[in-house]
Amino acid sequence: MTGPFLEMDQLIMRFGGLTAVQGLSFKVEHGTIHGLIGPNGAGKTTTFNMVSGFYRPSAGEVRLRGEVISGLNMYEVARRGVIRTFQHSTLFAEMTVMENALIGTHIAFRPNLFAAITGSDRPDRRKARMRAEEALDFFGLLHLADVRAGDLAHGHERALGMAIAMTGQPDVLLLDEPFTGMNPEETGRMMELVRKLRDNKITILLVEHDMQAIMGLCDRITCMSFGKFLAEGKPEEIRTNPAVIEAYLGGGFHAA
Numbered sequence: 578m579t580g581p582f583l584e585m586d587q588l589i590m591r592f593g594g595l596t597a598v599q600g601l602s603f604k605v606e607h608g609t610i611h612g613l614i615g616p617n618g619a620g621k622t623t624t625f626n627m628v629s630g631f632y633r634p635s636a637g638e639v640r641l642r643g644e645v646i647s648g649l650n651m652y653e654v655a656r657r658g659v660i661r662t663f664q665h666s667t668l669f670a671e672m673t674v675m676e677n678a679l680i681g682t683h684i685a686f687r688p689n690l691f692a693a694i695t696g697s698d699r700p701d702r703r704k705a706r707m708r709a710e711e712a713l714d715f716f717g718l719l720h721l722a723d724v725r726a727g728d729l730a731h732g733h734e735r736a737l738g739m740a741i742a743m744t745g746q747p748d749v750l751l752l753d754e755p756f757t758g759m760n761p762e763e764t765g766r767m768m769e770l771v772r773k774l775r776d777n778k779i780t781i782l783l784v785e786h787d788m789q790a791i792m793g794l795c796d797r798i799t800c801m802s803f804g805k806f807l808a809e810g811k812p813e814e815i816r817t818n819p820a821v822i823e824a825y826l827g828g829g830f831h832a833a
């Protein structure tokens with residue numbers, strides 16, 4: 578691999594007259610947990626959407642291992658190993674935990690109608706089930722495999738969202754506010770799991786408002802404000818950066 582692992586280069590996103598992201602550049606190193614922070618409306622979610630292929634940038638590029646991935650659709654981006662979770666739950670409430678996890682595996686195993694008719698997709702289906710079981714086990718959900726997703730406790734629901742993303746075997750996992758609505762115990766447990774993902778060489782880009790979680794988890798943090806790059810550094814550098822503190826003033830920056 579030459580150059581940085583994941584690179585955002587001069588990203589611009591315009592919505593009509595509003596420029597939500599204005600020339601944002603930063604790099605994410607392989608195997609790290611990289612935080613993206615900024616006050617409300619700074620452009621974090623829009624940036625995520627450009628990285629995951631949900632939005633095509635108005636200008637600029639996202640590169641993975643030097644290959645341009647911006648402009649590809651979400652499915653193509655996922656096939657290259659970049660998979661996101663959503664801020665709000667997108668589970669199928671009426672389906673079981675296992676069924677939800679199996680849906681995630683379809684990102685990796687392109688469903689093939691012909692193979693399904695002839696039965697030649699059976700090994701794939703077995704592999705998909707193994708992968709789904711592995712992901713559920715990793716997130717401590719295997720014992721809940723037959724429970725309706727809609728009946729899960731909030732912490733388990735968020736964990737299932739991550740397990741679904743993991744069944745796609747990402748190299749890069751984009752986590753959008755994974756700790757929202759979690760109690761401190763659930764947050765602590767989830768932080769441990771995110772560290773374990775990093776131990777397994779998965780690169781994490783994390784948007785999160787819980788500053789304690791961000792500061793405790795991230796190797797590096799990029800802070801944006803009004804759609805622009807503001808600062809980058811290690812958690813302790815960001816916590817004490819005057820420009821970052823200023824950007825958050827009035828917005829409730831409680832860097833523990």
Ligand SMILES: Nc1ncnc2c1ncn2[C@@H]1O[C@H](COP(=O)(O)OP(=O)(O)OP(=O)(O)O)[C@@H](O)[C@H]1O
Pocket residue numbers: 592595596597615616617618619620621622623624
């Ligand atoms: N689809 C859209 N159409 C028009 N404007 C949008 C759209 N999505 C976001 N915006 C605007 O772009 C700006 C950045 O929004 P974005 O959601 O990316 O910020 P954020 O940093 O994720 O905020 P928060 O922390 O509140 O989630 C905001 O002014 C928002 O209103």
